[in-house]
Amino acid sequence: MTAAALANEFAIDVRAGLTERAQKALPPKYFYDGMGSALFEAITLLPEYGLTRADERVVRRCAPELPGWFRNEVVVAELGSGSGRKTRSILEALRVCQPALDYYAIDVSRTALEACRSELAALARVSPLECTYLQGVRHLAACRQPHQSLLILFLGSTIGNFTKAGAARFLADIRAQLQPDDGLLLGADLVKAPAILLPAYDDALGVTAAFNLNLLVRMNRELGACFEPRSFRHMAIWNERESAIEMHLCSVAKQEVAIPGAGCVAAFREGETIWTEASHKYTAAGLREMAGAAGFQVSGEWTDARWPFVETLWLAE
Numbered sequence: 280m281t282a283a284a285l286a287n288e289f290a291i292d293v294r295a296g297l298t299e300r301a302q303k304a305l306p307p308k309y310f311y312d313g314m315g316s317a318l319f320e321a322i323t324l325l326p327e328y329g330l331t332r333a334d335e336r337v338v339r340r341c342a343p344e345l346p347g348w349f350r351n352e353v354v355v356a357e358l359g360s361g362s363g364r365k366t367r368s369i370l371e372a373l374r375v376c377q378p379a380l381d382y383y384a385i386d387v388s389r390t391a392l393e394a395c396r397s398e399l400a401a402l403a404r405v406s407p408l409e410c411t412y413l414q415g416v417r418h419l420a421a422c423r424q425p426h427q428s429l430l431i432l433f434l435g436s437t438i439g440n441f442t443k444a445g446a447a448r449f450l451a452d453i454r455a456q457l458q459p460d461d462g463l464l465l466g467a468d469l470v471k472a473p474a475i476l477l478p479a480y481d482d483a484l485g486v487t488a489a490f491n492l493n494l495l496v497r498m499n500r501e502l503g504a505c506f507e508p509r510s511f512r513h514m515a516i517w518n519e520r521e522s523a524i525e526m527h528l529c530s531v532a533k534q535e536v537a538i539p540g541a542g543c544v545a546a547f548r549e550g551e552t553i554w555t556e557a558s559h560k561y562t563a564a565g566l567r568e569m570a571g572a573a574g575f576q577v578s579g580e581w582t583d584a585r586w587p588f589v590e591t592l593w594l595a596e
């Protein structure tokens with residue numbers, strides 16, 4: 280997508296999300312501008328947010344077992360390359376039997392792709408694909424050789440930020456591109472007590488609050504909006520029915536905010552919120568059900584004991 284198309288999509292989503300719905304909402308993908316990506320990196324270091332450390336621990340544990348699941352040469356593709364830090368141990372393990380390794384990083388963010396290339400270039404031939412996840416997988420499925428298996432990495436519980444229906448659709452769409460002997464390694468955060476989850480999304484230092492409020496700053500910068508970040512406060516809520524932590528931006532007063540770049544004015548009641556993210560938490564049984572429904576067979580499961588988090592390997596049947 281060109282920069283102009285991305286800007287236009289942001290304006291359309293802002294207008295629809297802040298003026299046309301009973302519950303105002305913005306898609307979480309807009310968190311990740313330069314500042315948002317830096318704040319997310321800081322979140323991963325917070326004592327309250329154990330998710331990323333758990334993901335890294337489990338990836339390190341399962342990596343040496345991965346080559347045993349594949350008979351063919353493996354081509355690795357990662358959805359949402361991030362910094363590439365977690366991926367190191369997987370590439371190192373695969374290189375033991377396959378010294379010349381191809382790794383495709385799929386991300387819409389050029390900055391993330393560049394960071395990932397410099398982190399992993401010593402371990403594999405790194406090819407960045409600047410496109411959506413599905414476009415990237417479609418492209419690789421079409422141009423891979425018959426003797427190659429695709430191993431798709433979707434780590435960090437990013438699947439949790441999809442709606443339940445969206446996740447099911449997305450996984451089925453990925454499966455439709457794969458062949459028998461291809462695999463998906465999925466990282467997912469597991470359900471745990473709200474007393475642990477709530478501080479993870481509302482930390483004492485206020486880093487997650489800044490990450491959330493940065494959306495307002497982004498609208499000010501990119502759409503000429505007039506948000507006063509201090510007139511909103513960060514909220515994290517545990518939604519028991521959906522097994523999800525929701526993040527909201529709550530208006531502390533009745534106010535109207537002009538957003539010229541989106542061609543609208545957003546009106547807020549005191550206490551009204553913009554819903555900015557849902558982070559779904561799973562059970563191992565729920566994930567197995569999702570795998571079956573999408574047409575995968577669960578082949579391996581590795582769980583972290585300190586912060587319940589699972590890495591699950593699904594093979595295309």
Ligand code: AVI
Pocket residue numbers: 322330435436437438439440479480487556557558
């Ligand atoms: C990227 N994603 C898995 C994170 C999560 O935990 O849902 C994003 C995040 N939001 C607040 N803190 C971290």
